[in-house]
Amino acid sequence: MTWRPEIDELTYRRRLAARMGGEDKVGRHKAAGKLTVRERIDEIADPGSFREVGGLSGSGRYDSNGRLVDLIPSNLVMGRAQVGGRPVVLVGDDFTVRGGANDGAVGDKLIHAEKMARDLRLPMIRLVDGTGGGGSVRNIEIKGHTLIPTMKVWEHVVENMSVVPVVSLALGSVAGMGAARVAASHYSVMVRETSQLFNEGPSVVARVGQNLTKNELGGSQIHTRNGVVDDEVATEQEAFERARRFLSYLPGSVHELPPRIEPADDPARRDEWLLSAIPRDSRATYKIRPIVQALVDADSFFEIGMNWGRAIVTGMARLDGWPVAVIASDPSFHGGGWDSASAEKFTRFVDMAQAFHLPVVNLVDIAGFQIGLEAERAGTMRYGVRALAAVYQTTVPWCSVILRRAYGVAAAGHQHMGRFNFRYAWPSANWGSLPIEGGLEVAYKAEIEGADDPVQKHAEIEQRVRSLTSPFRSAEAFVIEDIIDPRDTRTLLCEFANLAAPLRETGISRFGIRP
Known part of the structure; x- marks a missing residue:
């Protein structure tokens, strides 16, 4: 006697599970331009590496003799895999x-997956397509009673954000807890036109008088501009590639250090055009992204959140092969003045760098917080103070390069002033409590108004004060540690990365991620 009958049943059950929702539903799903969950797993995982956990779970139907007749599989597929050669x-x-609703998921598979990521110290990748919450209204009839909303998985979701890298890809219409799972990530992506994210879908929203399509209500053009989701892509395959690349900069968990790759770019490379990268006209803008790309290892800059919080550019890069977190001011957006979204983006990114032990490179050109009635109504100062707190809670190595302006409270957060940091300035740099243009009228109001010729007096005072604002004057007083040739910046940043590498420490940060 052998166990062949049971093995045959096992094979049969796996075959039933592989049908997913059945031929008709799978056909409709693919007709909408979407991959099935198993196709998605095959696309993102290294070939042959996926090991499913809980693949036999589902709702079975039996005949009068107790033999399995049919099986509706769980609508949550999970397991371990290799992505880019890493588990x-x-x-x-x-x-x-069941449209991805939780009432089709069977038991606590989602909780099991989050625990598995935490306890094995492995990154979590979520392929989200549905509600993933408490189930549909049909669940009332199935259970015979209603449920108080609970989120048993949420303690594990929150804990994991301080322990392992979490990536969420919104690959369809995502609502309720599914939407919350996307937002509670270190990196999230939507597929343009295919993905939507909302608290409730169009049919519920229509009851309050708003008749909108799914894309009008919650398309990527909304959520990658408000910061709920980091980035949008054109295809699912592009989303998988961005997930792989994001994880390549990070450790498997906070109990490891971000991995170095073999450097392929000369640390001593000097780009001549950097000498003229910053305009002499202080009111002129310039493009920051080419400067970032010139300073880091070639083709290594991975930008995150391009379409929101646009006064800063954030992303990961490598310096002499070492992963670093890069923050760069972008003067082409409202002159580089921080709005509330930019401050929030800064906070989230700094928290992630702190959690995963990434040294920070900060390229500074900050005119201050945005001013005016709308900025005040938006609570810009509250978000700004939160950003400053994030900086002063960091322990990761930090290097700031002041490219041009550093003014006001916003600029005070360009690094933690209570500990040693690397800091350089370009000859184009200038700084102070207020820009001279806006501060003279306040500081010299009486002198200007009492003059026979207020315009001439204003010009005289401005010329006198400007003669004292050269960064070389500040260097004489050791206000700035060093002024450098812009062409030498890459070499100095690579030195920073190499000196910072042995200073990185593993473990959970004292300050958790604030999603």
């Missing part, structure tokens, strides 16, 4: 079964 936990919603 991860993969979780995917199956929209073809």
Whole structure:
């Protein structure tokens, strides 16, 4: 006697599970331009590496003799896999079964997956396509009673953000807790026109008089501009590639250090055009991204959140092969003045760098917080203070390069002033409590108004004060540690990365991620 009958049943059950929601539902799903959950797993995971956990779970139907007749599989597929040669936990919603709602997921598979990522110290990748919450209204009839909303998984979701890298890809219409799972990530992506994210879908919203399509209500053009989701892409395959690249800069968990790759770019490379990168006219803008790309290893800059908080540019890069977090002011957006969204973006990014032990490179050109009635109504100062707190809670190595302006409270957060940091300035740099243009009228109001010729007096005072604002004057007083040739910046940043590498420490940060 052998166990062949049971093995045959096992094979049969796996075959039933592989059908997902059935031929018709799978066909409709693919007709909408979407991959099935198992196709998605095959696309993102290294070939042959996915090991499913809980693949037999579902709702079985039996005949009078107790033999299995049919099986509706769980609509949550999970397991371990390799992505880019590194182990991860993969979780995917199956929209073809109950629209991805939690009442089709069977038991605590989602909780099990989050625990697996935490306890094995593996990055979590979520392929989200559905609600993933407390279930549809149909669940009332199935259970015979209603449920108080609970989120048993949420303690694990929150804990994991301080322990392992979490990536969420919104690959369809995502609502409720599914939407919350996307937002509670270190990196999130939506597929343009295919993905939507909302608190409630169009049919519910229509009851309050707003008749909108799914894309009008919650398309990527909304959520990648308000910061709920980091980036948008054109295809699912592009989303998978961005997830792989994001994880390549990070450790498997906070108990490891970000991995170095073999450097392929000369640390001593000097780009001549950097000499003229900053205009002499202080009111002129310039493009910051080419400067970032010139300073870091070639083709290594991975920008995150391009379309929101646009007064700063954030992303990961490498310096002499070492992963670093890069923050750069962007004067082409409202002159580089921080609005509330820019401050929030800064806070979230600094928190992530702190959590995963990434040294920070900060390229500074800050005119201050945005001013005016709208800025005050938006609570800009509250968001700004939160950003300053994030800086002063960091312990990771930090290097600031002041490219041009550093003014006001916003600029005071260009680094933690209570500990040693690397800091350089370009000859184009200038700084102070207020820009001279805006401060003279206040500081010299009486002198200007009492003059026979106020315009001439204003010009005389401005010329006198400007003669004292040269960065070389500040260097004489050791206000700035060093003024450098812009062409030498890359070499100095690579030195920073190499000196910072042995200073990085593993473990959970004292300050958790604030999603």
